[in-house]
Amino acid sequence: MSQNQQSYHVAVVGATGAVGQKMIQTLEEQNLPIDKISLLASKRSLGKKVSFNGEEVEIKEAIPEAFEGVDIALFSAGGSISKKLAPEAVKRGAVVVDNTSAYRMDPEVPLVVPEVNEKDIKEHNGIIANPNCSTIQMVAALEPIRKAFGINRVIVSTYQAVSGAGNAAVEELKEQSQALLNGDEVNAELLPVKSDEKHYPIAFNALPQIDVFQDNGYTFEEMKMINETKKIMHLNELPVSATCVRLPFFTSHAESVYVEVEQGGASVEKIKELFQNAPGIVLEDDPNTQTYPTPLSAEGKRDVFVGRIRQDMDQSNGFHLWVVSDNLLKGAAWNSVQIAQSIIENNWLKK
Amino acid sequence: MSQNQQSYHVAVVGATGAVGQKMIQTLEEQNLPIDKISLLASKRSLGKKVSFNGEEVEIKEAIPEAFEGVDIALFSAGGSISKKLAPEAVKRGAVVVDNTSAYRMDPEVPLVVPEVNEKDIKEHNGIIANPNCSTIQMVAALEPIRKAFGINRVIVSTYQAVSGAGNAAVEELKEQSQALLNGDEVNAELLPVKSDEKHYPIAFNALPQIDVFQDNGYTFEEMKMINETKKIMHLNELPVSATCVRLPFFTSHAESVYVEVEQGGASVEKIKELFQNAPGIVLEDDPNTQTYPTPLSAEGKRDVFVGRIRQDMDQSNGFHLWVVSDNLLKGAAWNSVQIAQSIIENNWLKK
Structure with missing residues (x-):
């Protein structure tokens, strides 16, 4: 020192x-x-x-x-x-x-x-x-919207990479994928949660359990997203619900985020503008050129990538976002x- | 004849x-x-x-x-x-x-x-x-809830298998997966949409585009879910929004469905009871035994499997469901x- x-x-x-x-x-x-x-x-x-x-x-x-x-x-x-x-x-x-x-x-x-x-x-x-990794990228994307319009509701469904469960989970996905492609038997010994009783294959599959179940039927990962979001954003009363799903890719979590804003005047164009000027956020959103982030495109990068921004079909203050970031880096x-x-x-x- | x-x-x-x-x-x-x-x-x-x-x-x-x-x-x-x-x-x-x-x-x-x-x-x-495949399994799961309590809002994020894009997409996932495991270059020629200009790898990735984009920023797959749900359920005014995502597994679509009911009295227990008695539905929901459906567990079966039923953290008439079904069979x-x-x-x- x-x-x-x-x-x-x-x-x-x-x-x-x-x-x-x-x-x-x-x-x-x-x-x-x-x-x-x-x-x-x-x-x-x-x-x-x-x-x-x-x-x-x-x-x-x-x-x-x-x-x-x-x-x-x-x-x-x-x-x-x-x-x-x-x-x-x-x-x-x-x-x-x-x-x-x-x-x-x-x-x-x-x-x-x-x-x-x-x-x-x-x-x-x-x-x-x-x-938690899945919380970080979501609040980074929500913050510019909160600042501009306030937010009063969040519902998120996640698409999470296996590296969030460590190097052994990365190896398990590789081994299972190769076994399945070879037509061999698949061993599941780690995911969704090593210490839990049951293990399911992650290769070519989706597991709606990340971390252990809580008494309320939510998983600990879901409760982390719910509670940590309120604490970080200093919005203790913000309604947040989450469904967390482990998927067969190595790096980057993706999230389908629904957010309702408090004040009128929000639009897809204005939210895009906010993201263009927000620290740590990269806007990748153009349906005309099929531009949107994916786990592979975000891998190895430090930013939080946002695309697929749409107004809800019925709720004029509701917006849908697709948020992707490298879970080992920004996460x-x-x-x-x-x-x-x-x-x-x-x-x-x-x- | x-x-x-x-x-x-x-x-x-x-x-x-x-x-x-x-x-x-x-x-x-x-x-x-x-x-x-x-x-x-x-x-x-x-x-x-x-x-x-x-x-x-x-x-x-x-x-x-x-x-x-x-x-x-x-x-x-x-x-x-x-x-x-x-x-x-x-x-x-x-x-x-x-x-x-x-x-x-x-x-x-x-x-x-x-x-x-x-x-x-x-x-x-x-x-x-x-x-459409992703619509069928969702409305099959929503119908028992609608009958018992009425429904007044649906938000869905999907987790969809490549076989929905045909046998060639199944082959593309296999080939890309093997190439990636070998450390070889990955060719993307088909997904997300064969006739579209850009193609992205699906192996160890997630693509937030199924079918072509519409002028409103939603994809055609998302609009199918939105419009078809209203028509099938005879609820032309039902608010429905969808985010559809293609994932690297072969068979079965999974869906994270949020539904708000019209009448009071709904509970997780009552909804489980409804599903136990609903035609074509199999309830697979027990956090204590890590029981929930996955794409692999639903493959080759005709039913629609429902698990992870939870009341929303803040909205007492809101419920979250995880709905899985073989997209080539019931879908x-x-x-x-x-x-x-x-x-x-x-x-x-x-x-």
Whole structure:
């Protein structure tokens, strides 16, 4: 840690995971003032080396002592690791950007999508939560509409990639797809939820379950979208409902979003204009040239892509959007790095 | 054609297509009183033989004269063939069950899902239209709710299989999937719409375009769902909006359906009860045992499967459903054969 905070010691927890790898890559590309990086993971990965800014960095074990001297720690190693180690990192003076669901709904923890509520970061008590991937891209698309017209209802149906369930799910989709194409038997051992009793094939299929079921019949993924949207947008009374579906593609989530605006005067043209000027949003919408985003077209990009904007057939204040973004980037790694960057630029390390 | 109409001469037009093959198979399984079958297709397929009830039947060319003596003709060879040949079949005394969009919105033509509006069949003037696949399964699921509570709003987002675009699309998905798994270049030549200018890969992707775009920004598939639902349910003023998405699986469409009921008293439990007693519907809904339908689980079955029934988080008269059905069976062949069977059983051949 440099004396005048011109340069930072950053840690990545879960450095070998799907999101962790993207965090390291994004930190590198973003060229933040990092003078030391600690790449932390479970014992299994000890001794592995990962390249960062041209140097080989050895993976170290994620234990409390590993956070000595760390300024900013990006966590993406599962909720139980965050619960155990994030307070240890904070105790040692680090600010944690946590990409698990462990602290998202904690009233003491800001839940941040910089394009929507960047200023909430400075209210942190050591931990800032990164929202769920499917929530981030939706609120990024809703925010310009909220600002211009207010919103009073959201209904979303999602089309989510397997990489949201980690590298093992990516492998499972590959293996099952090849088995099915060969006419071989298909093994399902992971999706929809590894710890659940039943597993169903994802290859050439659609699974209307992401994360475990809650008592109200919604899945935890659906409840994350519902609750996190209200918290991020500071709209506790906003009606939001969600149906979340896992699909056989590797990267990027897509969402069919229905939104009702509060004030009159909204139109497809005006909403397109809003998106053309909104940070982090790319408008890809022209039926005449079959222009719309798809999971493949969004892969590897940091923006949230919006297309298929239509007024509802009957409700003049209702609009339908098709929102696509790379779930590992804006949905996870890039949003976390954006938060880290904002902390650095605004000097929000300490309250 | 037998003297007393105890036995029927049936024709299948488009006998070599994805739906035509299922029609032949379903007619066979259903054991209808058929004493002669004419299997018709384009010149390309002449001389091919298809087995029906243990006999090899030669494919004949679909020309006006081929309908001499035919009682019931099932069409599934594209709208232009239906426009040309359905009137020729009718002129020769046949009743046409047409599985294209050619006549669906014609006010003189009944548009029928037997579980919803079977009695409309008898109003026919020679042609009865089979609705679009994605419409059929949705109205079959909505009808029990409409009967019990009335409905006043529908919003649907679809998850549709490639077989809805024919056998060539099934091959394209297979080839692209294998190429992607091999790390080879992917060729896209057919989807989303063969005649459109641009083609996008469907393998490991999602395409928010099914059929061509209309002037209002909706696709023709979306407008089919919107307009056909109103016609079949005799609810011309019902607000319906749709977002239709093509996905990388072979068979069965899935739908995330939001429906608002008119009267109070509806609950998840009551709606489940309705589905348990509704014709053609199978309830598969138990979060405790991860029970819900998927495209793979519905494949090869004639029913419409419903699961994930939830009350909206905020709108007490709003409910979310996950509706899945084999697009080639209930969505096409089986619904057409049901109509043919109804014509026979009710003696609705002549008005």
